[in-house]
Amino acid sequence: MKKISDSTISRLSKYYRTLSRLVEKGVETVSSQGMADLNNITSAQVRKDLSFFGSFGKRGLGYNTKILRDEIGRILGLNKKWSIALVGVGNIGRALLDYEEFRKQGFLFRALFDKDPHKIGSEINGLVIHSDENICEIIDKEGIEIAIIAVPAKFAQQVVDALVECGVRAFLNFAPVAVKVPEGVQVKYENMSIELEALSFFLTR
Amino acid sequence: MKKISDSTISRLSKYYRTLSRLVEKGVETVSSQGMADLNNITSAQVRKDLSFFGSFGKRGLGYNTKILRDEIGRILGLNKKWSIALVGVGNIGRALLDYEEFRKQGFLFRALFDKDPHKIGSEINGLVIHSDENICEIIDKEGIEIAIIAVPAKFAQQVVDALVECGVRAFLNFAPVAVKVPEGVQVKYENMSIELEALSFFLTR
Numbered sequence: 577m578k579k580i581s582d583s584t585i586s587r588l589s590k591y592y593r594t595l596s597r598l599v600e601k602g603v604e605t606v607s608s609q610g611m612a613d614l615n616n617i618t619s620a621q622v623r624k625d626l627s628f629f630g631s632f633g634k635r636g637l638g639y640n641t642k643i644l645r646d647e648i649g650r651i652l653g654l655n656k657k658w659s660i661a662l663v664g665v666g667n668i669g670r671a672l673l674d675y676e677e678f679r680k681q682g683f684l685f686r687a688l689f690d691k692d693p694h695k696i697g698s699e700i701n702g703l704v705i706h707s708d709e710n711i712c713e714i715i716d717k718e719g720i721e722i723a724i725i726a727v728p729a730k731f732a733q734q735v736v737d738a739l740v741e742c743g744v745r746a747f748l749n750f751a752p753v754a755v756k757v758p759e760g761v762q763v764k765y766e767n768m769s770i771e772l773e774a775l776s777f778f779l780t781r
Numbered sequence: 782m783k784k785i786s787d788s789t790i791s792r793l794s795k796y797y798r799t800l801s802r803l804v805e806k807g808v809e810t811v812s813s814q815g816m817a818d819l820n821n822i823t824s825a826q827v828r829k830d831l832s833f834f835g836s837f838g839k840r841g842l843g844y845n846t847k848i849l850r851d852e853i854g855r856i857l858g859l860n861k862k863w864s865i866a867l868v869g870v871g872n873i874g875r876a877l878l879d880y881e882e883f884r885k886q887g888f889l890f891r892a893l894f895d896k897d898p899h900k901i902g903s904e905i906n907g908l909v910i911h912s913d914e915n916i917c918e919i920i921d922k923e924g925i926e927i928a929i930i931a932v933p934a935k936f937a938q939q940v941v942d943a944l945v946e947c948g949v950r951a952f953l954n955f956a957p958v959a960v961k962v963p964e965g966v967q968v969k970y971e972n973m974s975i976e977l978e979a980l981s982f983f984l985t986r
Contacts, residue, residue, distance in 0.1 A: 582979065585979045585982050586975055588978075589978045589979075652978045652981060653985035658977075658984075666879075671872040676957075677974045681974050682981075721984060722980050745984065748977055748980060752881075752882050764979055764980055765976070766973060766976055767794075769882045771953050772886070772888050772927065772953055773857045773859065774794070775927050775951040775967060776857060776858035776859065776927070778967045779863075779926060779967075780857070
């Protein structure tokens with residue numbers, strides 16, 4: 577299969593949201609032009625993105641919103657539940673624990689870690705905060721597949737190293753620092769300044 | 782001037798970070814290939830992105846890291862301070878108030894709003910939480926240029942409408958819902974599920 581670009585994947589996420597809203601509204605079909613308008617892109621881009629994954633829709637009839645939503649959901653792996661570990665239960669960590677969207681999309685927190693002795697042993701949303709002892713044991717037991725890193729920048733690399741050792745292959749990093757990982761391990765960065773910079777760019781011009 | 786795509790702008794943000802790290806490490810020059818390697822893209826992409834804004838660097842000598850960093854900073858509007866309002870002081874809002882990166886990049890919180898009577902009047906980081914009365918007066922007084930929306934989805938549109946009325950032209954929306962704005966007003970969305978979906982896509986294949 578062809579290499580799928582990050583921007584295609586992030587557009588699939590947007591299509592998924594657009595289609596979910598259409599299904600909620602009772603809209604049964606949508607054209608690639610309709611999808612394009614709702615996402616501020618061209619219909620050629622919509623067709624190209626979808627063509628990576630097979631053939632959807634019928635010429636002249638458009639896409640069935642429900643079928644296409646479920647298909648994109650499957651492509652994105654949203655038809656299953658994912659077990660998530662959160663490392664770093666500070667302000668950002670707590671905000672993430674309460675972020676409704678994650679649960680809705682099947683991303684479920686199963687393990688919390690922090691190094692602050694005052695936090696270790698306490699519970700949030702029914703989950704105990706663990707120290708960094710026996711990490712691998714907990715990761716194994718909870719079947720953790722994705723780790724969210726919300727620790728200070730200087731600790732991010734060592735935390736990721738430890739989790740890679742335990743077999744975790746996917747990371748979402750909120751620490752504003754690049755981390756190195758071996759091949760076959762994926763890191764995504766959530767840098768909340770990026771969008772603000774796009775706004776300051778817009779206001780500057 | 783040509784239309785600059787969102788992906789070019791977000792790569793400029795990445796270049797800015799890469800160059801800042803190089804400057805910190807004492808590296809004085811970098812080639813487009815070096816920049817490309819550090820950002821996992823091609824050197825042609827780097828040259829193309831920069832070409833929108835004039836001619837940087839000398840053939841065979843590469844870019845001066847400090848000059849290019851400052852130039853990109855100016856393009857992104859990071860050479861000035863931006864006055865930010867936060868609407869919704871819940872978990873996400875609080876996490877944002879403590880997010881070091883914003884202050885470092887010149888994004889400064891100047892006004893807080895919430896509709897919870899228990900929060901109104903209390904202070905966080907020296908800023909009073911205001912109700913939604915006299916919004917425009919406060920926006921004017923504090924010279925607010927960008928508003929961060931961290932309210933529940935169902936309130937996002939009315940909050941944005943009120944702020945557009947007050948003359949705010951740039952929004953960063955954390956509420957997982959699309960909002961409508963008039964021409965000349967920009968909205969960016971921060972959806973933290975998008976990156977998790979890219980990870981589940983990666984793990985699914």
